[in-house]
Amino acid sequence: MPNDNIHDEIESWLAADVHDQLSSEERTALAQHLAACDSCRALQQEEKTMHQLLEKTLAQESADPAFEQRMVSRFREKVPAPNGGLIPFFAGLMRMRAAQITAVAALLLTLVQVGKLVTGEGGAFPSQQASLAFAAPPARDRSAVSSAGTIVTGANIPMEGVAEQANERGSTDSIQAKSRDELKKDLNDKSKGAPLTPSAAKMQEQEVDRPDEAGAAGGNKVESTILPAAVTPADSRKLIRNAQLDLEVVSYDAAVQRLTTFATEEHGFVATQSSAKLPNGKLQGTIVIKVAPDNLDRFLQKARGLGELKNQTLGTDDVTKAYLDTDARLRNAKRMEERLLDMLQKKTGKVSDLLEVEKELARVREQIEQMQGTLKYYDALVQYATVTITLAEKDLNEPAAFLLRETANLSLFSADVEKTFREVKSALQNAKAQIVQSNLERDNSGQATARMAILIAPEESDAVIARIKGMGRVQNFNVQTERVAQNGSGMSDTAKVERDKVQLNLVISRTGEEQSVQQTSLRIITSAVTDKVTQLKAAVSKAGGELRSSTFSRNPDGQEVANITLRVPMKNYPGLVASFDQLGEVKDLTVQRNDQPGTTANPETAPADVSLQIYSPGTIVSDETGLTATLRRTLGQGVAALMWSLRMIGVALAFLAPWALGIGLVGWLVVRFAKRRG
């Protein structure tokens, strides 16, 4: 504080002095000034007194000693400590910078993962596929090795992927999977000393590949793969082989004959045969042939030459395990039987015991017989392979006959419906025809309509229909012919064609409008429209015509328009048209003539249609001009503009208000939340 300002700022100097807040230099400076300045010295005296007075009065007003403690306890009462809880914990956590960063990072990571999931961009799939592909070849090798004792079927798919093919084989041969594994074990055991040479393995692979080529070439055709390796690798194996063929042949009987020959050649026989003749003379049947398993493949190849192969299934059922089980059980049972027999022979023990033994013996023998039967059954099955062949002659579904069914629809116009209806009925009595349904109805406007459904013998149909047509004016006539195949579908050159009864649906009515021969349309301009219309009407009635419709209208600008359509007999038409010239100036004249050759209508009485428009030019100055009209229009436009702007404001509000409300609400919530946390 500069010392030369002391006098000007004596108040604050004095206050700091009495409050003992001056530094030692400042105190000296003040003392120097006071020594020199009387007024300031007087003030200093007063200040000191003031200080004393304040100390005395104000100091006693200060807070009591227990004040702080009271404040603390009251604060505790008013703001109870929060008792933990998850929300405060998270709120506190979120205040920490590290937690914030972690949360953001976690959010980002989650978003990335979700994005990956949605787009399906996963790194895991390709490697899986690769491993699958690598894993496949061994599986194929195995199937090649193991199939030495089995037949691989269903190889009709083109070579697409090794893995897929291996899977296919696995599924088709699922029945054989077990035996194959056992076989493989056997083979491995056998070849332990001398493992399979590479060349042998290669040969087997080639054998596997061959059918694929055939399948690719054959397209949809069913092909089978028969490995020429030994059918039964070990005599002990009990394999039941069966095959199923669907063949389409030209002649059923010839095919059966040849199949029987083949069966005999391959040391087999025809087990069962059944056939059925279809309505179209084609034969269809099933034949079951038993052949020696070793000859099955040769037999099948021969059989396939008989016709077109539609379907083929080859199967092998390995019953070795069941067979051996039964065999073992049989031996046990036999041993049991022997022991029981021994017991009987010794004849010791009580009678009741003997009875027990007898009973037991009977039971065991029954079992033995049962098991022997089973074994025999297996033997029989194994001894012969079963081939089920379904034979069908070509064009099995060919229709046996066709039926031509004609349906005719005829609409007749008749001035007297009831008379015509009676005429038709009487005409049909003499013909080979039959009325299936007929009704005559009269509606509330006095119009009568007759409907009939008639069945006519085919040979008389044309004559009868022609007669009916002559009874009135034909308005509509059409004939539909349908060729219906019987017992089958498609085409056939040999099938007979028969004509069915002709159905005639006849409608006789008056409602049909007689079509006009000539149509004329013209416009006439005149000053007095109403007068001319009256004049025209008079002319029309004189000419024997009828007025069909007329309209009259007057536009705001005074233009009058009358539209009139009328119909006159053709003979009076020229006279009427000539009279139009008297009405006014004829404009836009169009005439259209519809000649209907073949109709019986009289050219004199045939109707002609005329449609006229009679109109006045109208006033040039309309009512819509002038001061009031202009004023009214202008005001109207102004109001419309105002309404439009109002609408725009409404639209703008509708756009903005929800956003403003939403943002305001969110902001308010955030502030509120923050306050509550605080």
Added chain:
Amino acid sequence: MDSSEHDIYRAAIHGDREAFEMIIRTQSRALFAIAYGVLQNREEAEDVVQDTLVKAWKTRWRVRDPEKFPAWLSTIARHRARDVARRRRSVPFPTDTEEPIDPGNDAAAANLRENEVNEQVRAALSTLPELHRAALTLRYFEAMDYASIERTLGLSNGALRGILGRAMAAMRQRLRPALATME
């Protein structure tokens, strides 16, 4: 402000109740002085301090700089006290009950004179601007040194000196007759 004090303020801002209670212990007397300066009524001043502390706890997150915590507290107290004073204005100021004066009793006369002076001091005080009153009460209630007052009221040294000087001068002027009798 030393570092430990700074830490306490920061802890309180972050929700440490113990730190806040420590602040209550150190600051509530000063707050009382400020409130009293405005209201010149002990009960009301105490209520104001109480309200101030609760409000400060609830809105503590608004203080970004722990250094300014005491000044912020005193601002709340001053605003709160002013609100109370404004609300009170419609209610008639309760006058002290006049005790019966016994002029014969010397002690009673002295007491009466003292009460009169007290009243005069209080009246003079109430004519001062709010900030001046606060500075005076802080000084005389709690005998705080200038540095503490500056921090509490958020003032610079020069400003405080000016304020106290003017406040003392104004008091002197108002109480000159009383002072004259005292000398």
